[in-house]
Amino acid sequence: MSTISDIAALDVGRVVAAIESVLPPGPGKLALHEPVFAGREAEYLKECLDTGWVSSGGPFVDRFEAMLRETTGAAHAVAVMNGTAALHVCLLLADVQPGDEVIIPTLTFVATSNAVAYCGATPHFADSEARTLGLDAAKLDAYLRDAARLEGGGCVNRRSGAPIRAVVPMHVFGHPVDLEALADVCARWKLALIEDAAESLGATCRGRHTGNAGLVSALSFNGNKVATTGGGGAVLTNDAQLGRRARHLTTTARQPHRWSFLHEEVGYNYRMPNLNAALGCAQLEQLPGFLAAKRALVLKYAEALRGVPGVSLFQEQPWARSSYWLNALLLEQPDAAARDRILEATNARGILTRPVWTLMHRLPHLAACPRMDLAVAEALDARIVNLPSSPVLRRFHG
Numbered sequence: 584m585s586t587i588s589d590i591a592a593l594d595v596g597r598v599v600a601a602i603e604s605v606l607p608p609g610p611g612k613l614a615l616h617e618p619v620f621a622g623r624e625a626e627y628l629k630e631c632l633d634t635g636w637v638s639s640g641g642p643f644v645d646r647f648e649a650m651l652r653e654t655t656g657a658a659h660a661v662a663v664m665n666g667t668a669a670l671h672v673c674l675l676l677a678d679v680q681p682g683d684e685v686i687i688p689t690l691t692f693v694a695t696s697n698a699v700a701y702c703g704a705t706p707h708f709a710d711s712e713a714r715t716l717g718l719d720a721a722k723l724d725a726y727l728r729d730a731a732r733l734e735g736g737g738c739v740n741r742r743s744g745a746p747i748r749a750v751v752p753m754h755v756f757g758h759p760v761d762l763e764a765l766a767d768v769c770a771r772w773k774l775a776l777i778e779d780a781a782e783s784l785g786a787t788c789r790g791r792h793t794g795n796a797g798l799v800s801a802l803s804f805n806g807n808k809v810a811t812t813g814g815g816g817a818v819l820t821n822d823a824q825l826g827r828r829a830r831h832l833t834t835t836a837r838q839p840h841r842w843s844f845l846h847e848e849v850g851y852n853y854r855m856p857n858l859n860a861a862l863g864c865a866q867l868e869q870l871p872g873f874l875a876a877k878r879a880l881v882l883k884y885a886e887a888l889r890g891v892p893g894v895s896l897f898q899e900q901p902w903a904r905s906s907y908w909l910n911a912l913l914l915e916q917p918d919a920a921a922r923d924r925i926l927e928a929t930n931a932r933g934i935l936t937r938p939v940w941t942l943m944h945r946l947p948h949l950a951a952c953p954r955m956d957l958a959v960a961e962a963l964d965a966r967i968v969n970l971p972s973s974p975v976l977r978r979f980h981g
């Protein structure tokens with residue numbers, strides 16, 4: 584048991600020294616996550632320029648989607664411009680309507696919440712569990728028993744009267760949520776399960792790649808993610824009809840025809856350009872190496888922090904294999920002041936550590952959204968410091 588005096592005694596100098604012992608020495612800064620371009624990126628990009636295939640569609644888009652299917656095991660992959668667009672399309676595919684509510688964790692990046700708002704729906708915030716950092720299925724189930732009812736084959740919020748359409752768990756820092764438990768809750772409450780798998784490329788839950796448990800899921804290939812296309816994302820699904828619909832909606836909902844421009848509904852110009860997919864193909868070829876390098880770094884951090892009182896490195900569950908997108912230093916006890924001292928000391932030394940995203944329910948424009956008790960997420964917010972996690976750690980100047 585830790586006591587208040589243990590917390591006061593948290594030796595920030597020792598924590599920083601342990602972190603620093605893992606990192607390359609020298610002047611310059613260390614970013615949180617940087618891409619590595621050590622494969623055929625330049626060759627593939629040049630091929631785009633040489634062939635003129637630079638925009639939406641093209642051979643690298645097809646190849647990238649095939650590589651995604653192979654990597655994730657999903658039957659269908661549709662490459663789009665970014666992860667937020669992928670989430671937006673996922674919610675549309677789940678038939679999220681204006682006025683609906685969508686359950687998302689308060690501990691997530693704002694993109695999850697933004698995508699819900701793009702549909703005219705309201706985010707409804709759920710708490711996290713400390714063992715995965717992700718949405719707590721048991722707590723959600725208990726909450727819904729009190730706050731919701733089943734009506735006409737769907738779930739309705741007793742207080743607002745609004746339909747609750749879907750649940751969007753997020754695999755925080757690449758650590759899979761307990762998808763089995765969550766799928767049970769979704770089945771019981773007639774909720775669509777949509778995974779925000781933006782951070783979990785390469786992560787598996789009970790042997791299955793994340794992004795396969797629900798109706799549809801979203802990946803991101805932003806520059807700071809496990810693998811990058813510059814900007815990019817993808818919609819994954821195992822449902823052929825939803826796969827076709829994802830492709831249709833993201834290509835301006837244009838009816839296939841040799842020359843006519845026929846559209847029967849509002850569509851989106853969300854498809855990934857061939858240039859970005861070329862980068863993505865070269866990146867996915869290196870994915871096993873990226874994941875192995877990240878895993879080796881985890882062990883180094885964990886070893887360095889072993890024996891440092893009051894802190895540890897967050898690690899995966901026995902049934903999960905994390906992508907370890909971002910490493911998380913975990914304070915044993917919530918202590919925002921100690922967290923901030925660690926952030927201050929590391930950033931002053933050029934180690935660009937970060938706290939978690941501001942919890943969604945604390946953002947001013949989302950403060951009035953419905954929510955359950957969020958005590959665990961609030962505690963985690965005061966316990967986490969993200970550490971440099973690139974597959975190759977390099978100091979940079981500037």
Ligand SMILES: *Cc1c(COP(=O)(O)O)cnc(C)c1O
Nearest residue numbers: 665666667692694695781803805
């Ligand atoms: C990165 C990320 C996204 C998508 O971000 P884009 O920058 O739009 O690709 C969505 N959700 C989470 C949790 C993310 O970390």
